[in-house]
Amino acid sequence: MIGAGIAGLTTAYLLARDGRSVVVIDTGRVGNGQTAVTTAHLSSVIDDTFKEMLHLHGPDGARLAHDSHARAVDRIEMICGDEHVDCRFERLDGYLFLGKKDKESTLEEELEAARAAGAKVTRLPQAPVTGFKSGPCLRFPHQAQFHPLRYLNGLAGAFARRGGRIYSGTQAVEAIGGARACVKTASGHSIRVSAIVVATNSPFNDLLAIHTKQAPYQTYAVGARVKADAITRALYWDTEDPYHYVRLQRITNRELGGDNDEPIDILIVGGEDHKSAKADDADARFARLESWMRDHFPAAGSVEFRWSGQVMETVDGLAFIGRNPLDADNVYVATGDSGMGMTHGTIAGMLIADLIQGRENPWTELYDPGRVRTGAAVEWVKENINVALQYKDWLTGGDVTSVDEITPNNGAIMVEAGRKIAVYRDERGSLHRRSAVCPHLGCIVGWNPASSTWDCPCHGSRFDRFGAMFNGPSPKDLDPA
Numbered sequence: 001m002i003g004a005g006i007a008g009l010t011t012a013y014l015l016a017r018d019g020r021s022v023v024v025i026d027t028g029r030v031g032n033g034q035t036a037v038t039t040a041h042l043s044s045v046i047d048d049t050f051k052e053m054l055h056l057h058g059p060d061g062a063r064l065a066h067d068s069h070a071r072a073v074d075r076i077e078m079i080c081g082d083e084h085v086d087c088r089f090e091r092l093d094g095y096l097f098l099g100k101k102d103k104e105s106t107l108e109e110e111l112e113a114a115r116a117a118g119a120k121v122t123r124l125p126q127a128p129v130t131g132f133k134s135g136p137c138l139r140f141p142h143q144a145q146f147h148p149l150r151y152l153n154g155l156a157g158a159f160a161r162r163g164g165r166i167y168s169g170t171q172a173v174e175a176i177g178g179a180r181a182c183v184k185t186a187s188g189h190s191i192r193v194s195a196i197v198v199a200t201n202s203p204f205n206d207l208l209a210i211h212t213k214q215a216p217y218q219t220y221a222v223g224a225r226v227k228a229d230a231i232t233r234a235l236y237w238d239t240e241d242p243y244h245y246v247r248l249q250r251i252t253n254r255e256l257g258g259d260n261d262e263p264i265d266i267l268i269v270g271g272e273d274h275k276s277a278k279a280d281d282a283d284a285r286f287a288r289l290e291s292w293m294r295d296h297f298p299a300a301g302s303v304e305f306r307w308s309g310q311v312m313e314t315v316d317g318l319a320f321i322g323r324n325p326l327d328a329d330n331v332y333v334a335t336g337d338s339g340m341g342m343t344h345g346t347i348a349g350m351l352i353a354d355l356i357q358g359r360e361n362p363w364t365e366l367y368d369p370g371r372v373r374t375g376a377a378v379e380w381v382k383e384n385i386n387v388a389l390q391y392k393d394w395l396t397g398g399d400v401t402s403v404d405e406i407t408p409n410n411g412a413i414m415v416e417a418g419r420k421i422a423v424y425r426d427e428r429g430s431l432h433r434r435s436a437v438c439p440h441l442g443c444i445v446g447w448n449p450a451s452s453t454w455d456c457p458c459h460g461s462r463f464d465r466f467g468a469m470f471n472g473p474s475p476k477d478l479d480p481a
């Protein structure tokens, strides 16, 4: 198993539970990737809308999509119970409400599509909640939320109790399938295996088959202090594009640095998505999110948290889970979270554990990484033109012309001797230079001020401020300058 996020650890745990011998390696530690920055809505309501699911995957596909996500939430709940994972899992309602400019017909159409996909849903003139005036909305009962890192640590513990082994700080550079399958690591070791699962969020073992069908997007979140129960705990999201997503997390005052255990809620609001590495206005995006939050949730207090992360958007709204296309039969992949990586990661665990053990699974075709849906052609062309356009970055100038323009704890792209260089100035003023050329397929990375990372706009590779890779598909760090 390569990758110790929710997809890798769920798959590893379910295989170990079936008595299989499983080793997990991760370039960092457990929760090194996007699972650490998720807002953790656990929902069977598809982000890309049921209307889109019907259009792209037909009535049977839309029903399977809804059912698989509902079963993933059930499975998470079951694992929490079986393994006594204290991750604050709770069931609650989900409300879809209208964006500022959207018409009520948007809700009508989604209501009809959701019913066709088998979702339990009702239309209401107003969500029956305190602290938020939703206006007309759709109510989806029996959704859920949890604390993602507590869950991940619980999974890791349960996996270890079943004999599973996790090797942190071990980067995979090659996944070779077939009769003599093995994973090669950056430190020159070879791990002999009977099956390989690449769960690195964006697979490093695939050059084009999958990467032409998905694209990396940055998304932002803020967390504000709220008096306990001032706003009803539920999942909320609107019909805008990009949409806003909202939930509350109960914590104690002590967890915020206070001196007592008084309960408080953190109101988490996300949105402001854009193509990775194609915007450097994080402060403006956080400010817009905060202003939206105060308009809609007047009880919001001081902002305590701000963060961002990356989601992989596929051209047809569902993840790619199963056998790696154009590869040996014993190499599997889980990617394309589409903003629903908690449930897609759990579906990956259930589906890949079945495939490896030769069991039939009704979701195999729906999530097949080799699939091509004709309805997704326009999106496919759009995203690939966008990737092709990124190569023009080779010809443009840098963000700055002199290192003097780079303030401490900031990065910028510069042109030096005709080459693009990623320059980071640390807190003490020292400069760290790396090649700005992404080792995957040569796009030029960009500085992300929200997370102090170098992000590639093409297929989702991400590097820390010093150039160390922490998210594929790049098989290695940025080269020295």
Ligand SMILES: Cc1cc2nc3c(=O)[nH]c(=O)nc-3n(C[C@H](O)[C@H](O)[C@H](O)COP(=O)(O)OP(=O)(O)OC[C@H]3O[C@@H](n4cnc5c(N)ncnc54)[C@H](O)[C@@H]3O)c2cc1C
Residues within 6 Å of the ligand: 002, 003, 004, 005, 006, 007, 008, 025, 026, 027, 028, 029, 030, 031, 032, 033, 034, 035, 036, 037, 038, 039, 040, 041, 042, 170, 171, 172, 173, 199, 200, 201, 204, 219, 220, 221, 270, 307, 308, 309, 310, 311, 334, 335, 337, 338, 339, 340, 341, 342, 343, 344, 345, 470, 471, 472, 475
């Ligand atoms: C702000 C934000 C909000 C979100 N909100 C939601 C939400 O509400 N609900 C939801 O369902 N989803 C949400 N998501 C999406 C979700 O967080 C992710 O899709 C999910 O966490 C991805 O899990 P993963 O296991 O696929 O990848 P990751 O958690 O990224 O794990 C991949 C692991 O692979 C390791 N790795 C990478 N390359 C290598 C290599 N070569 N060798 C070894 N190890 C390697 C990494 O170190 C990492 O630990 C959100 C995402 C963001 C950023």
Ligand code: FES
Residues within 6 Å of the ligand: 438, 439, 440, 441, 442, 443, 456, 457, 458, 459, 460, 461, 472, 473, 474
């Ligand atoms: S991730 Fe493919 S070129 Fe950078």
